[in-house]
Every structure is written in structure tokens, then in C-alpha cells.
Amino acid sequence: xQSLSAFRKALLGWYERHxxxxxxxxxxxxxxxxxxxxxxxxxxxxxxxxxxxxFLARFPDPPSLAAAPEADVLAAWAGxxxxxxxxxxxxxxAAITEAGEFPRAFDEIRALAGVGDYTAAAIAxxxxxxPHAVLDGNVMRVLSRLDNDxxxxxxxxxxxxxxxxxxxxxxxxxxxxxNQAIMELGATVCLPKDPQCxxxxxxxxxxxxxxxxxxxxxxxxxxxxPVKVERTVLIIExxxxxxxxxxxxxxxxxxxxxxxxxxxxxxxxxxxxPVGEFRHSMTNHQYRFKVHRATVxxxxxxxxxxxxxxLSRLPVSTTTRxxxxxxxxxxxxxx
Ligand code: SF4
Numbered sequence: 522x523q524s525l526s527a528f529r530k531a532l533l534g535w536y537e538r539h540x541x542x543x544x545x546x547x548x549x550x551x552x553x554x555x556x557x558x559x560x561x562x563x564x565x566x567x568x569x570x571x572x573x574x575x576f577l578a579r580f581p582d583p584p585s586l587a588a589a590p591e592a593d594v595l596a597a598w599a600g601x602x603x604x605x606x607x608x609x610x611x612x613x614x615a616a617i618t619e620a621g622e623f624p625r626a627f628d629e630i631r632a633l634a635g636v637g638d639y640t641a642a643a644i645a646x647x648x649x650x651x652p653h654a655v656l657d658g659n660v661m662r663v664l665s666r667l668d669n670d671x672x673x674x675x676x677x678x679x680x681x682x683x684x685x686x687x688x689x690x691x692x693x694x695x696x697x698x699x700n701q702a703i704m705e706l707g708a709t710v711c712l713p714k715d716p717q718c719x720x721x722x723x724x725x726x727x728x729x730x731x732x733x734x735x736x737x738x739x740x741x742x743x744x745x746x747p748v749k750v751e752r753t754v755l756i757i758e759x760x761x762x763x764x765x766x767x768x769x770x771x772x773x774x775x776x777x778x779x780x781x782x783x784x785x786x787x788x789x790x791x792x793x794x795p796v797g798e799f800r801h802s803m804t805n806h807q808y809r810f811k812v813h814r815a816t817v818x819x820x821x822x823x824x825x826x827x828x829x830x831x832l833s834r835l836p837v838s839t840t841t842r843x844x845x846x847x848x849x850x851x852x853x854x855x856x
Contacts, residue, residue, distance in 0.1 A: 525690070529695075532723055551644055555576060559635060583623065605635070611732075626645075641655060646700045659706075661683055666734075669738070671740050687701070718730050720852065753784055754783050757782065763781070782815075793813055793816060796814055801840050
């Protein structure tokens with residue numbers, strides 16, 4: 522690329538003028554940046570903001586997070602999904618507390634539970650000004666277009682080459698601003714379907730724009746067809762208490778979460794009227810949940826009654842929340 526310093530200057534100048542006002546951009550506190558980066562994995566910015574603020578109010582530093590029971594951490598995370606992120610934060614907070622301070626070197630940050638190359642580079646650059654380039658989906662898209670590169674970005678070797686390219690472009694003395702600027706460009710201007718090239722500060726360096734190939738980039742390996750799954754959940758209520766079961770520590774997913782019963786887990790339940798249905802997507806699975814009121818005569822082992830008012834402070838999955846919202850919506854309909 523010609524005039525690398527002019528490219529960096531144009532990108533950084535644009536970022537200074539147009540960056541979104543986000544709470545984690547007001548701090549260089551490594552703990553705060555770490556929490557925001559973990560939350561932002563697989564979750565949209567707008568959804569993360571209230572969780573970030575509540576989480577830091579509840580757990581203001583690594584020792585307070587490390588000292589909290591896992592159920593409290595999961596409850597604070599409930600609704601964000603991908604709960605292994607919360608468990609890893611909790612585990613890593615214990616390691617940081619034991620070490621006495623947040624690690625300051627890239628390899629030490631990378632060694633924390635749940636931290637991969639991208640997150641380590643983001644924390645190292647933003648909190649400690651270390652020159653490590655970030656490479657996430659937004660940056661891959663921008664790089665593929667800048668270089669008009671039709672390699673499959675799902676391939677490991679492309680990723681490694683893009684990582685080197687990102688490192689070449691990184692501003693060596695302003696890595697925090699540069700990394701955030703290129704991610705911001707991908708998130709707000711160099712959009713997947715409709716890149717805003719007329720507003721782009723680096724359009725004169727963009728080979729895809731010169732070739733008119735922006736909409737074809739990036740190239741990503743063929744996606745698998747979604748798997749459609751139908752499920753039923755049961756709302757069994759007695760005197761203001763709901764029947765739930767607790768996922769124990771043998772559960773492959775969502776350990777420690779309270780769930781509503783379903784006909785397979787509670788075959789003795791007698792399903793009553795339907796109160797609605799909802800959809801939920803996870804990776805390439807598309808679920809359709811039917812929600813029914815139900816009754817049960819004898820409650821088998823493994824189930825427990827929980828007051829509805831207590832559910833808000835317990836870890837419950839997004840699908841349980843959606844099912845309860847369906848029932849609440851049904852109950853409030855005019856007769
Ligand atoms: S010119 Fe268009 S395609 Fe190229 S980097 Fe800018 S927004 Fe993306």
C-alpha cells in the first residue's frame with residue numbers, strides 16, 4: 522500500500538471525529554476493557570451497554586468478581602448467552618486476584634481463561650498501548666476489501682496472513698486508537714451488505730472500491746444449512762411458585778441454570794392450553810418453542826418450586842425468559 526502513514530493518519534483523524542460514545546472507551550482500566558471485550562464477543566454493542574454497566578457496579582474489580590458465588594455471576598450474565606464466557610471471567614478473576622494485579626504482557630493476558638488472540642490484542646493495545654493488531658470479523662472484512670483479496674477468510678492460513686497484514690498496518694505508537702479505529706470503520710462504514718464508500722476515510726487506498734468488487738468481499742466458506750428443531754416447554758405454577766429443574770454440573774451446557782420442564786424430562790405432566798410460541802437461534806440451530814401451561818400431580822426428584830419473584834436473581838436461560846414472557850403476554854390479553 523502506498524503512503525502507509527497517510528492511510529493511518531486518515532483513519533485516525535476520522536475515528537477522532539466520528540467514534541461512537543461507548544462506556545468502555547472512557548477508560549484505560551484493563552479489568553473494565555476485559556469485561557467489555559468478553560461481553561462483545563458474539564453480542565451486539567447496544568445489548569452489551571446495560572450489562573456492562575450493571576456488571577461493573579456489581580463486581581467493580583477482579584477480587585469482588587473472584588469472591589462472588591458462581592450463581593451470582595451467572596445471574597448477572599443471564600440474557601447475554603454463551604455462559605462459558607461468564608465462567609471463564611470468574612475463573613480468570615481468581616487467577617488475577619491471586620497474582621495481585623492484572624497481567625500487563627500480551628502472553629500473560631492471552632493465558633487468562635477465555636482469552637484468545639483477538640481479545641488479548643485488544644486488551645494489550647487499549648489498556649497498555651502494546652503494539653498488537655486486532656483481527657476480528659470487522660477487521661477481516663475491511664482488510665479483504667482494502668487489498669481486494671478473495672481468499673476464504675474461514676481458512677486458517679488466510680487468517681494467519683491477515684493477522685500479519687493487520688500488524689503491518691497498525692500504527693506502532695498509537696495502537697489503542699488505531700485498533701479501535703479500524704474496528705469502528707468495519708462496524709459503522711465498511712458494512713457487510715452496504716459499504717458506505719462515499720463516507721469512507723480510506724477509500725483512496727481501497728482496491729475493492731477501485732474494482733467495484735466491495736459487495737463480493739469478504740469470501741467466506743460455504744455455510745451449513747440451518748438445523749430446524751421443535752421443542753415444547755411447560756409452565757407449571759402453584760401458588761405463585763414455578764416448577765423448575767437445575768442443570769447440575771454434569772450438564773454439557775448452561776451448568777447451574779434453572780430451566781422450565783419439558784415433556785421428555787417430566788412425562789407425568791399433563792399439558793394444558795398453549796400460551797404462545799417463540800423462536801431462538803443458536804449457532805446453526807433454529808429452534809421453535811411451543812409454550813404450554815401444564816399440571817402435575819407428583820413432583821419427581823430433581824425438580825423444585827421457586828417463587829416467581831426469586832427467579833430474577835437466579836441464573837435462568839434466555840429461552841426460559843422468553844417462555845415466561847410468552848405466558849405473561851398471554852395472561853395479560855383481554856378475555
Ligand atoms: S472504500 Fe468502501 S469497501 Fe473500501 S474500505 Fe472503505 S467502505 Fe470499505
